[in-house]
Amino acid sequence: MKEFITVTEAKTILKSQRIKGKTAVLPLSESLGKFTSSAVLAPMDVPSFDNSGMDGYAIAWDETGEGREVTEVIQAGANPDFVLGKGKAVRIFTGAPVPQGADTVIPQEHITRTDNMIFFDSAVFFRGANVRRRGVQCKVGWEVVPLGTKISPGTIGLLASLGITEVEVFPSPKVSLILTGDEIIDLGNPLQPGQIYNANGPALIAYLELMGIADCQIYKVKDEESEVTRIVSEALVNSDFVLLTGGISVGDFDFVKGSLEKNGVEQLFYKLKQRPGKPLFVGRKSEKLVFALPGNPASVLSCFIQYVKPSLLEWMGNPDAWTEPQLFPIEKDFDKKVPLTFFLKAKVQEGKIHLLPGQESFNLLPFGVADGLVEIPQDAEHLEEGSSVAFYPW
Numbered sequence: 001m002k003e004f005i006t007v008t009e010a011k012t013i014l015k016s017q018r019i020k021g022k023t024a025v026l027p028l029s030e031s032l033g034k035f036t037s038s039a040v041l042a043p044m045d046v047p048s049f050d051n052s053g054m055d056g057y058a059i060a061w062d063e064t065g066e067g068r069e070v071t072e073v074i075q076a077g078a079n080p081d082f083v084l085g086k087g088k089a090v091r092i093f094t095g096a097p098v099p100q101g102a103d104t105v106i107p108q109e110h111i112t113r114t115d116n117m118i119f120f121d122s123a124v125f126f127r128g129a130n131v132r133r134r135g136v137q138c139k140v141g142w143e144v145v146p147l148g149t150k151i152s153p154g155t156i157g158l159l160a161s162l163g164i165t166e167v168e169v170f171p172s173p174k175v176s177l178i179l180t181g182d183e184i185i186d187l188g189n190p191l192q193p194g195q196i197y198n199a200n201g202p203a204l205i206a207y208l209e210l211m212g213i214a215d216c217q218i219y220k221v222k223d224e225e226s227e228v229t230r231i232v233s234e235a236l237v238n239s240d241f242v243l244l245t246g247g248i249s250v251g252d253f254d255f256v257k258g259s260l261e262k263n264g265v266e267q268l269f270y271k272l273k274q275r276p277g278k279p280l281f282v283g284r285k286s287e288k289l290v291f292a293l294p295g296n297p298a299s300v301l302s303c304f305i306q307y308v309k310p311s312l313l314e315w316m317g318n319p320d321a322w323t324e325p326q327l328f329p330i331e332k333d334f335d336k337k338v339p340l341t342f343f344l345k346a347k348v349q350e351g352k353i354h355l356l357p358g359q360e361s362f363n364l365l366p367f368g369v370a371d372g373l374v375e376i377p378q379d380a381e382h383l384e385e386g387s388s389v390a391f392y393p394w
């Protein structure tokens with residue numbers, strides 16, 4: 001039962017969970033942004049035939065550079081079945097197969113042509129010039145994409161060039177998002193006294209979308225224990241990650257912790273020495289992680305960036321899920337009186353950290369323009385202007 005632990009301890013516990021998604025074979029068209037779960041080996045040589053890198057004339061190299069007689073034309077897509085004779089040349093175009101017997105292509109702008117004869121200056125060229133040899137990109141069996149690579153448009157281009165239609169990856173997780181609170185109203189409805197708009201839901205859905213996670217089931221729940229318990233039970237069946245917002249503190253209507261316990265969620269930790277996000281609860285049920293995020297919107301986003309995001313990235317096979325943050329110098333002196341880790345909304349301006357006004361946990365104003373969060377360590381009481389601080393971008 002870990003309670004009121006440090007940020008470092010919390011991250012160590014989360015890192016040790018080592019929960020990963022099951023691998024899946026996806027069509028190339030659905031693989032963008034996913035991480036490979038095995039290395040990809042080349043199934044063929046690429047290029048699969050010697051071909052011309054230029055529009056020009058293919059010849060058999062000969063230092064003397066005497067004129068050649070042009071006998072054939074080879075277009076891209078053709079399949080020449082002849083052997084180029086001595087003293088002969090073929091008109092050839094970029095990407096067209098170089099015929100047997102030829103080994104060099106002279107670009108047309110270096111050629112003087114008279115009727116069927118071509119002439120060029122052999123001092124400018126060398127044997128093999130402008131011919132893209134079979135297998136020069138890769139040969140059958142080469143590891144072309146290592147395990148743990150994030151599939152980019154470039155990766156897709158490479159795999160397509162190899163004729164690969166499917167790739168083994170870690171898929172995106174199914175996420176359930178449970179929004180608790182009687183006062184929370186969906187956008188588009190007028191607010192009655194005492195009500196507020198649901199900010200946490202749209203913010204988290206946007207963040208998941210940014211991470212390529214589209215499968216998100218949203219539940220809105222009243223602050224009633226039986227209802228929270230029922231929805232948690234459903235969410236645990238339907239998803240890999242369960243995120244909740246609100247109801248995790250100590251008020252009479254905070255039922256989340258009890259509901260998680262009733263559903264057999266094992267507590268990994270509860271309450272951290274941090275601001276915002278002090279009452280964060282993290283639990284596990286078999287291979288599923290549950291994050292009960294404190295309802296204040298700044299706490300929700302801070303806890304997401306610090307704990308949920310890297311856990312999701314790890315599940316999705318990102319080898320750098322828990323990578324160390326970048327360090328930046330802070331623009332001004334900073335003082336802190338309480339022994340808590342602070343996560344502060346910041347902009348990076350001219351390479352320096354500019355802390356934004358309005359750092360209270362209910363206040364979303366700085367999040368409107370922030371580039372990310374800065375971490376002020378638990379034991380730091382005074383930071384001089386120019387001191388290095390860890391920065392976590394969105």
Ligand SMILES: Nc1nc2c(c(=O)[nH]1)N[C@H]1C(S)=C(S)[C@@H](COP(=O)(O)OP(=O)(O)OC[C@H]3O[C@@H](n4cnc5c(N)ncnc54)[C@H](O)[C@@H]3O)O[C@H]1N2
Pocket residue numbers: 179180181183184196197198199200201245246247248249250251254276277278279293294295296297299361362
């Ligand atoms: N006696 C104590 N009270 C509180 C403590 C404490 O230690 N002792 N901790 C405070 C801290 S720190 C936080 S953070 C909050 C967390 O409370 P809950 O997780 O129980 O969240 P709620 O009370 O349900 O809501 C808090 C706040 O956030 C607003 N909220 C909730 N959901 C949304 C949403 N979807 N969109 C926008 N805003 C939302 C809600 O209206 C409340 O204002 O507890 C402190 N209390």
Ligand code: MOO
Pocket residue numbers: 274275276277278279294296299361362
């Ligand atoms: O997380 Mo609370 O928002 O620390 O105030």
